[in-house]
Amino acid sequence: MESRSKPIIALTTLGAWLLAIIWVLPLLYAIWTAFHPPAFATRFDLFAPWTLENFSRVLSVAPFPRYFLNTFLLVSLILVCQFVVCTMAAYAFVCFPFRGSEILFMLVLVQLMIMPEVLLVENYKTLANMGLLDTTLAMGLPYLASAFGIFLFRQNFKSVPKELEEAARLEGANPIQVLLRVFVPVAKPTYIAYGLVTVSYHWNNFLWPLVVTNSVDTRPITVGLQVFATVEQGVDWSLVTAATLLSVAPLLIAFLLFQRQFVQSFMRAGIR
Amino acid sequence: MKLSRNALYGSLLLLPAAVLLWTFTYQPILTTIINSLFSTPRGRRSAEFVGLDNYDVMINDPVFWKAMSNNAIYAVTTIPLSMALALGMALLVNSKLRGQSLVRMAFFTPTVLPMVAVANIWLFFYAPDYGLIDQFLRPFGLAGNNLLGTPDTALWALIVITVWKEAGFFMIFYLAALQQISPTLLEAARLEGASPMQILRRVTLPLLMPTTLFVSINAVIGAFRLVDHVISMTKGGPDNATTLLLFYIYQTGFSFWDTSYAAALTVVLLAILALIALFQFGYADKKVHYR
Numbered sequence: 001m002e003s004r005s006k007p008i009i010a011l012t013t014l015g016a017w018l019l020a021i022i023w024v025l026p027l028l029y030a031i032w033t034a035f036h037p038p039a040f041a042t043r044f045d046l047f048a049p050w051t052l053e054n055f056s057r058v059l060s061v062a063p064f065p066r067y068f069l070n071t072f073l074l075v076s077l078i079l080v081c082q083f084v085v086c087t088m089a090a091y092a093f094v095c096f097p098f099r100g101s102e103i104l105f106m107l108v109l110v111q112l113m114i115m116p117e118v119l120l121v122e123n124y125k126t127l128a129n130m131g132l133l134d135t136t137l138a139m140g141l142p143y144l145a146s147a148f149g150i151f152l153f154r155q156n157f158k159s160v161p162k163e164l165e166e167a168a169r170l171e172g173a174n175p176i177q178v179l180l181r182v183f184v185p186v187a188k189p190t191y192i193a194y195g196l197v198t199v200s201y202h203w204n205n206f207l208w209p210l211v212v213t214n215s216v217d218t219r220p221i222t223v224g225l226q227v228f229a230t231v232e233q234g235v236d237w238s239l240v241t242a243a244t245l246l247s248v249a250p251l252l253i254a255f256l257l258f259q260r261q262f263v264q265s266f267m268r269a270g271i272r
Numbered sequence: 273m274k275l276s277r278n279a280l281y282g283s284l285l286l287l288p289a290a291v292l293l294w295t296f297t298y299q300p301i302l303t304t305i306i307n308s309l310f311s312t313p314r315g316r317r318s319a320e321f322v323g324l325d326n327y328d329v330m331i332n333d334p335v336f337w338k339a340m341s342n343n344a345i346y347a348v349t350t351i352p353l354s355m356a357l358a359l360g361m362a363l364l365v366n367s368k369l370r371g372q373s374l375v376r377m378a379f380f381t382p383t384v385l386p387m388v389a390v391a392n393i394w395l396f397f398y399a400p401d402y403g404l405i406d407q408f409l410r411p412f413g414l415a416g417n418n419l420l421g422t423p424d425t426a427l428w429a430l431i432v433i434t435v436w437k438e439a440g441f442f443m444i445f446y447l448a449a450l451q452q453i454s455p456t457l458l459e460a461a462r463l464e465g466a467s468p469m470q471i472l473r474r475v476t477l478p479l480l481m482p483t484t485l486f487v488s489i490n491a492v493i494g495a496f497r498l499v500d501h502v503i504s505m506t507k508g509g510p511d512n513a514t515t516l517l518l519f520y521i522y523q524t525g526f527s528f529w530d531t532s533y534a535a536a537l538t539v540v541l542l543a544i545l546a547l548i549a550l551f552q553f554g555y556a557d558k559k560v561h562y563r
Contacts, residue, residue, distance in 0.1 A: 009369070016364040017371065020378035023436070027381060029404070030393045089289035096282035104286065111297050113545045115497055118518065121525040121534045122300035122307075145292035175281055204386035206500045207518075211526060222388045226504050229392050237396055244392045248385050255384045259377050262384070266441075267448040 034242040054242035058228075063216050064246055067224035070136065074209075074220055075202050077140045079195060086149030091179050093150070094157040095165070105154075108147050116142035117208045124211055138212045139220065143202070152194055152269060156187040193265035200262075203251050221247045301542065308536035312529070319532065326536035336537065338512045339520040342427055346516060347495035350434045355487055357435065358442035359480070363472075365443070366450045376447075379440040387437065387500035394433050395420075395505055420506055423513035430501055430514055438494065442487045449483040450476070489552050496541060517541055 033040075034055070040048040058064065093105050116123055123142050124133075132138040160183055168178045184191075206222040213219045219227070225247045229240050255262050308326050310319040330336050365376045382390065397404040400418040409415050419429045453476065461471045499519040502508060508515035508523060515523075518541065525534035 012364065012367055013369040013371075016369055016375050019361070019364070020375040023440070024378045024381060026393050026397065026436070027385075030396075033396070085288045085292065088285040092282040092285035096278040096285065098279040098282045101282060101286075104290075107298075108289070108293065110549075111293060113493060113549045114297060114301065114542065115493075116296050118497060118541060118545070119297070119300040119304060119538065120522065121531055121538060122304050123296055124525070125303075125531075126295065126300065141292070142296035145289040145296075147293075150289065200384055204384075204388075206386060206388050207503070207522070210503070211522070222386045222500075225386075225392065226388050229395075229504065240392055241396065244389045248389045251384055252381075255381070256377070259373070259380070263376065263380060263444060263447075266444045 030241050030245060033238055034245045036238065038236055038238040040238075054238045055246060058239060058243045058246060062224065062228045062243065064221070064224065064243070066216055067219055067221040067247075068250070070218055070224075071203060071220040071222075073136050074139050075199055077136060078143055078202050079198060081140070081144045082146050082149050082198060083191065083195075085145050086153050087179070087184065089145070089150045090153035090157050091183060093154050094160075095175070095178075105150075108150055111145075111147035112151070120208060120211055123208075127212060133212055134214050134218050136218055139209045139218070142208065146198070148269075149194055149198070152190060153187060156190045157183050160186050190268065192261070193268040196262055196265040197269045200251065304535045304538045304542070307532050308539050310532050312532040322532075326533050329533065330536055330540070335512050335515065335520065339515045339517045340540075342513070342515055343496065343517045345427060346431060346434075347492060349431050350438065350495060351488060351491040353431075354435045354438040355442055355484070355491065357439040358487070359446050361439060361443040362446035362450055363476075365447060376443075379443055381440065382437045383441040383444075385437070387498060388504050390433060390437055391501040391504040394429075398429055421510055423511050426506055426510060426513045430505065433501055434498075438491070442491065445483055445487050446480065449480050453479050485552075489548065492548050493545065496544060517544075 035050050035052070036048045037051055037053065089108070093101060127133055127138045127141070130138075132141070164182050164186075165178060168182050173181060204222060205220075206226070209220045210223050210226070213223060216224075225243055228243050307319070309321060309323060311322045311325070313319040361379045365372060365379070369375070398419045400406055400416065400421065403419075405419065406415045406417055409417065417425075419425045457475055457479075458471060461475050466474065496516075496518060499516050499522065502514055502516055502519045503522070506514040508519055517537065521534050521537045521541065524530050524537060
């Protein structure tokens, strides 16, 4: 970029900053609304008093802490099970190929195209027949075997040198020990990257949880927010905005603190 | 002996994934197709084989065609717009400018927010009279817009939100690709006396082709899969102006409880996704590999 003239660099910087400001403006305005009395929701005044009133009112009328707990349980369940299920499958594809396993892998990739929520009517029936409606398990089950996860871990396991695997086997390690001592440590950055992507996805997931939950005890934060906003809509903007910010706060703060890791994770997961 | 050992371990390791994928992906695909040929069981009346009746109803259903055309407009607008923005953002962030990481963070922030939350924030902007957009337009005598309540503008209001949310996400993929372009190539082009615009057109963009394909496939799937904002902002209204295909499936299945018609609609969605997959594996893969 050295060959570029100063005015061009200045213009580029200005353009980038302008676009960036436009991009965060909606969120900044939401923050401003949430921290001021309702009277200022539609009237911007630099000297308006700051308040936490909206948040305390939200917490007093809706069980947001419970929703957070539900989301946390859901995301933990999905994360742990996906790691186990996808690791096992990827390990099988890389180290124990048998006739037909290539075709099986192709079949796995079908799920990249057809996500569980596309089949929501049938999947709802399946879970109703299992008697699992309105449970955390029901929200998580369709996502536990993730084609994306299997694909990503397989890519990564393929890069593990054969010698490492052989050496471990000569020392008398059984297949499970080889997996845990050789493959999993090598793939650690991929696990972190995949973990961040999947946590963001399921923290924000809405349609499927909306369909299978119908009580405060299981409802995740996204569905909880929707229920709250539907009741309050048009009544009190500062309240809805405060609830909205409250819902996004944990993930947003995590993102702001670890934004480098977030961006790199999404990059790593995106390169195929 | 070795083969059977592989088959044994391999199948044991694959078992959990296979059972889950069968239960929640393959088996529902099959039952969806089968159920679309039957009538919806109601009360004591069980499902009866009706052949292609559901599809006949669909062809004569104006709401279905409305959902299809809405989804087409939605895809054809959101995808190029968010991809062009994403590419621009990636190029901006990739050039060495002051506050680079802050700018990148600003672009990426909408991506980590749930669509439901985003929809609630934007509802406030779109609201008639006291909404921000209307307040902004009032001095110009252009107030009184009900952007979400007018059939002509409602879908566009959702398109704007989608572009705002998705562009930063696609930027990440372009950024990753840009960082993999070898500096020697750019240096060589510069020594040849190419202008920045020429370098962009002749070197950078061709090298980004695989990324463009990957992102566009993702974007198309997204355009048919994400209906959270429709549910929380418009419920498909006004007058079905914002009904997208998956939302219509959701409505048919869970508001009208017409599960077999919902199955027929799902078959259409599956067909669309299958076509995209065929395009990806068959045609596009051969086209973009420049090596």
